[in-house]
Structure formats: structure tokens, C-alpha cells
Amino acid sequence: MNVLTRKGLVALTAGALALTTIGAATASHAATAAKGSCAVSGAAFSTDDAVGGVQFADLTKTLGAQPKPKKGTKLGSLMKFLGNQYWIDLAAGQKTRAAKYGITVDVQAAASESDQIGQLNSMQTMLLKGYTGFLVSPQTNTNLCPAVEKAESRGKLVLNVNDGVLPGAKNWVGPNQISNGVLAAEYFIKNLPAGSEVANIQGQVGAYAAIQRTKGFVDTAKKGGLNVVAVQPGNWDVTTAQNAATDILKAHPNLKAFYADNDGMALGVVTAVGNAGLKGKVMIIGTDGIGDAYKAIKAGDLTGTVDSYPNLTGQVAVDVALRLLAGQKVPRAVYTPVALITAANVNAPAPKL
Amino acid sequence: MSMMSTSTQGAKGLQGLKQRLNARIIGVIAALVLTFIVFTILEPQFISVDNLLEIGVQSTIIAFVALGLTFVIVTGGIDISVGSIVGLTSVICATNLAHWGTFITIIAAILIGSLLGAFNGAVSAIFNLQSFVVTLATLNLFRGIAFLYTQGRPIYNLDPGFREFFSADFGPIPKPIIFLLAFTIICFLILNRTRMGLHLKALGTNADAARRSGVNTRRSQITAFVLGGAFCGIASLMLMSRIGAAEPISGTGFELQAIAAVVVGGTSLMGGRGSIVGTVLGAILLGSIAVGLTLHNVNAFVQLVVTGVIVLGAVLTDRFATRSKVGR
Numbered sequence: 001m002n003v004l005t006r007k008g009l010v011a012l013t014a015g016a017l018a019l020t021t022i023g024a025a026t027a028s029h030a031a032t033a034a035k036g037s038c039a040v041s042g043a044a045f046s047t048d049d050a051v052g053g054v055q056f057a058d059l060t061k062t063l064g065a066q067p068k069p070k071k072g073t074k075l076g077s078l079m080k081f082l083g084n085q086y087w088i089d090l091a092a093g094q095k096t097r098a099a100k101y102g103i104t105v106d107v108q109a110a111a112s113e114s115d116q117i118g119q120l121n122s123m124q125t126m127l128l129k130g131y132t133g134f135l136v137s138p139q140t141n142t143n144l145c146p147a148v149e150k151a152e153s154r155g156k157l158v159l160n161v162n163d164g165v166l167p168g169a170k171n172w173v174g175p176n177q178i179s180n181g182v183l184a185a186e187y188f189i190k191n192l193p194a195g196s197e198v199a200n201i202q203g204q205v206g207a208y209a210a211i212q213r214t215k216g217f218v219d220t221a222k223k224g225g226l227n228v229v230a231v232q233p234g235n236w237d238v239t240t241a242q243n244a245a246t247d248i249l250k251a252h253p254n255l256k257a258f259y260a261d262n263d264g265m266a267l268g269v270v271t272a273v274g275n276a277g278l279k280g281k282v283m284i285i286g287t288d289g290i291g292d293a294y295k296a297i298k299a300g301d302l303t304g305t306v307d308s309y310p311n312l313t314g315q316v317a318v319d320v321a322l323r324l325l326a327g328q329k330v331p332r333a334v335y336t337p338v339a340l341i342t343a344a345n346v347n348a349p350a351p352k353l
Numbered sequence: 354m355s356m357m358s359t360s361t362q363g364a365k366g367l368q369g370l371k372q373r374l375n376a377r378i379i380g381v382i383a384a385l386v387l388t389f390i391v392f393t394i395l396e397p398q399f400i401s402v403d404n405l406l407e408i409g410v411q412s413t414i415i416a417f418v419a420l421g422l423t424f425v426i427v428t429g430g431i432d433i434s435v436g437s438i439v440g441l442t443s444v445i446c447a448t449n450l451a452h453w454g455t456f457i458t459i460i461a462a463i464l465i466g467s468l469l470g471a472f473n474g475a476v477s478a479i480f481n482l483q484s485f486v487v488t489l490a491t492l493n494l495f496r497g498i499a500f501l502y503t504q505g506r507p508i509y510n511l512d513p514g515f516r517e518f519f520s521a522d523f524g525p526i527p528k529p530i531i532f533l534l535a536f537t538i539i540c541f542l543i544l545n546r547t548r549m550g551l552h553l554k555a556l557g558t559n560a561d562a563a564r565r566s567g568v569n570t571r572r573s574q575i576t577a578f579v580l581g582g583a584f585c586g587i588a589s590l591m592l593m594s595r596i597g598a599a600e601p602i603s604g605t606g607f608e609l610q611a612i613a614a615v616v617v618g619g620t621s622l623m624g625g626r627g628s629i630v631g632t633v634l635g636a637i638l639l640g641s642i643a644v645g646l647t648l649h650n651v652n653a654f655v656q657l658v659v660t661g662v663i664v665l666g667a668v669l670t671d672r673f674a675t676r677s678k679v680g681r
Contacts, residue, residue, distance in 0.1 A: 012467070015583065016460045018539070019590070022531055023518040038597070040510065082652065111653040114605045118653065120596065121411045125647040128404055142509055142598035167509055206505035206601070
């Protein structure tokens, strides 16, 4: 073992030295601290608490009509993952809006929900293609940063769309995340007796949207006199959410309502509630407003969904990008609408631009 | 090479083995050339210097993981926990980077990676377990610890000096590419010019025969995993410097890409036969396909399909080559 240890130490030192020599060979480059969307001094940008944030509908009032895009404007869009209905809708909105103006949006995404390097690689590659600007929805808050820094250092527009949120995002468009949870909690407060047991299925641990939605729900529910008995991670995943809901129902047979941080998970909860023979006895509200959630509301399986209108968000993103490209001073945060959809308003038309 | 001749094939078999290896590398190079021609026709800027360097940079992290994995696979083992090793190593190093400074962080990354690898190797070797099952467990174990260590939170704002150290350009060439070249040579020497490399291959060819001829098979097995882990440590450094942050979820799915690179490069999953150069070329092949498809604005899902087809093609080529030449 002694020989092994000695050899190991020699190898370790050799490896470290090799790395250091090569690395130090050019340490001369002054550490150029970036000042763009990825630089933060103090706390990272929290979109829900943005100072001077505006509703998208107010943009025309404050900034005037939508400017005509320059000919040849070409936007590159980085979606999180196109196997998720929410991002498919959002990308569709971007394309619809671009087609209306006669400009191009190329949409790329990672091959899975957790392929941060893959998404970064896509953006790095897109930088070679001469896009006018980028619409980015990073998988995590920082995974696109090297490409974002490069784009901004070349004077390209980078508009942060929805989430993750770049730690120092210069411009951002998307729904207010905390209000998702707040709307769901308010509905339960209004429709359930005080002291009722409620639970939350959380999205990916650590994701901004998951943190904020859960916080909005839990804080509002507690303040409103509900008893939050469980908050379990569902990682945006149908099956994980279903299993978590099954366990929660076993532990808390008197549970009256679930709020899930996205619709996929809410549909998982629907299955769990059905399996437990509690259909109609436990309220379930999801988030995002995907097509399947609307169907489930119409079928009476799902109580509601907090719709953040991904298609509309995609359209607004293109509008804001064009305003920025035209040199307008758009506030740092532009909010897109959020509304609770239940059986009462499930057939009402979605807000339009 | 004396080890190999204890298997019955003798000098002729050895010659054949060498030829076959070279044939496999030529195969990967042919695939690379074909990829380059096709994408250059589709997107002329594919062949630009900028893009070629970009391919190099994008392939580096997976190439490092795959280099280490080659040592494990050549012994007939597998380590599917590599992505989790990268995740855990990078969050520990990122958390302490400000305290430790660059040099200690480098040592720590290699050390942590090695220790996690040693754990995988030791459990497999001492309890005589299949490394697939052991690393399936540690894939979850290490990832879980990474989440607990940071309470799920990412660590931002890594020191720009540290990032420059690994990611800046050296003259016109990005440093990651230079690192990769240097370590490819080191790995090549370890596998092909040292007794350790010989033992690893012997273990993968025939563990019983290796043991009988005096190879400490248990130690060799652990060594392979330690090397695999150490390279995951280096990959973590590359990852941290590239993104400027570390997240407990970093490295998810690396195992699949790295195994694909190793297999495409001509290393046999049955053990005994491995190619360092092939592994790096395999990683570059997969990297250039990803870049080419993105340049051509093709959906990421197509990338998965293409990768799958290429791995399948490589394995089938291997199968037929093995049959016709060795006549099993």
C-alpha cells in the first residue's frame, strides 16, 4: 500500500503541476471582469422584485408603438428543452411573432431538461452565425454565461426570457413567478374552510421558478389560515410528483388541496388522487396552462391551472427584443400576464397582443 | 507486452491486434472526415478556424471524462458515476475556491475525484461486485451528497483569475485544447508504455490469467478507477472555469456521452483492448456532429438519434472486424 500511496502522490503532484504550468503560461491576461448580464455585485437579480418592472400591456403607453424591425434582423433563441409543452408553446409564440414582422427566429434547445453544457454549446455555436440578438431561457441561472458574455462583448443584444434568470440580467421578459403560487393559495383560502390541510409539489430543487412559486403559495396559504402540511419535490416530473402525492395522501388522509409548481406534476397528482379514490374530494391546481391541463379542467379532473401564457410570453419577448434593438429604453423587467383558470373561465379566450 | 503473449495468440495475434486497433482509429478518422465534408457543404463556416476551435473547446470536458473512463473500461469495468463525480467535485471546489486559491483547488479537484474513484474501485474489487452495479449506486450517492452539500443551490461568481487559468486563449489557441493534447499524450504513455497500463489491459483480457502471472488484479482494478476519478476531477475544473459557476446538478448525463466517445473510439466494453487516441477522436467526432447540427439549425433531438446511430455503427463495425480477423 505504501508504494501505491507514494506513486499516487507523485502522480497527483505531476498532474497538478502539468495543469498549473499550462494554465499559468498565460495568466497575464488581465482578469477582465464582465459587466454584462452575468455579472452581479451583491444579490442576484430577482425578477419578482424588479424595481420599475412593467406589465407588457403598458409598453405601448410608455414607449409608443412597436418599431419596425430592420431588414435582415435575425434572432437566435435558446429554449430550455423542447420536450416540455411549455417551452414548445413559448417557442411557437416567438416564431409566430417573428413571422408577422417578416424576420427570422432560429430556436435551439438542449437535448434534455438537464443538459446545461449542451445548451451552452448550442449558443456558442450560434455565435458564429451572425445573429442580431439572442433570446435566452437558460436551463440554470448561469449555464449560458460564457456565451452571454461573449455575445454582449460583441455588442449583441441578449434578452432573458422567462427563466432561468441570468444573475445580472440587463433585460428580462416573463411572468411574475411568485404570483403563480399566490393565486393558487388565494383560491384555496376562498374555497376551503380555515385550517384545511394543503400541500405543495415543488419543481426542481434550486430552480428559481420552483423556489418562488412554492414561497408564494406557502406564505399566502399560511397567512390565509390554511395548514400547509407538506412540501415535497417533484422535480418538474409527472411520475415523481405522482409518487410524492401518493405518499402525502397516505400521511395526511384529511388533505384538502394540492398546488403543483407545474402542470405536468399537477397531472401526476390527479392520477395519485384518482388512485386513492379521492377524485372530487381533493382540489388540485397546477401552473403553466398547458393544453393537457385545460383538457383536465374541462373533464373535471383538475381544479385549475395558473396560466402564464407561454405562447404570449414568446410573442412579447420578440416585441421587447425589437424595441431594444431599435434603441428604446425598456424597463429591466417586463411582466407577461398570469391568470388562474378554473372551470368557471376555462373557455374564455386568452389575452392577445 | 509479455503479458499479452501468455494468452495463446502469440506474436502473430499481437500483430493482428495492433492492426485492428489502427484500423479502428482509421475508421474514426474516416467518420470525422466524412462529417466535416458533409457539414462544410451544408454550412461553409463549419470549416472556419473559429468553428474548429469551438469544436475542440466543446469536446474537451467530455474528452477528459472519456480519457479516464478508458482506463476503467479497458479493465473490463465501467463507471457510470462519472457525471456525479464531476458534480460533487465541482461544488466542493467551487465552494472553497476563494479560500484555497487556484493551486490548492487543482490539487483538491484531482484528489477528490481520485478518492471517489477509489471508493468505486475498492467496493467493486474487495467485494467482487460488478462495477456497473456499484457505480449505479454511487451515481445516486455522489449526486445526493452534492445536493446536500450546497442545499441545492448553485455557486456563482467564481474568481475570474481561476477561469482565465483554464479557459483563456494561449496565443490563438484556447487553453482547453492544449490541456487536452497534453493529457492525451500522458494517457497514451500510461496505457501503452508503463507496466501499470500493461496490467490494466491484462486484467481486461483475462483476469484469471493476469492473476496467475502475478498481476495484483485487485490493485489494478482500483488503480483504473482512481485514474478515472482523477480525470473527472480535471473535467470538473474545466467545467467550473467554462461556466464560471458550479451546480450540484452539473455533469448529469456525462456518463452516456463519455461511454459513447470511448466506444466510438474503438475501446472494447469487454475489456482488454483500448485506444486513447481513439477515445479523444471519438469525443471530437461527437462534438463536431453536435456543432454541425446546431449550425445547420437542426433540433437537438436529431443529435441524440445521430449519436445513437454512430455508436451502433461503431459497435457493429467492431463486431464484424473481430469475427473476421480473430475468427471467434
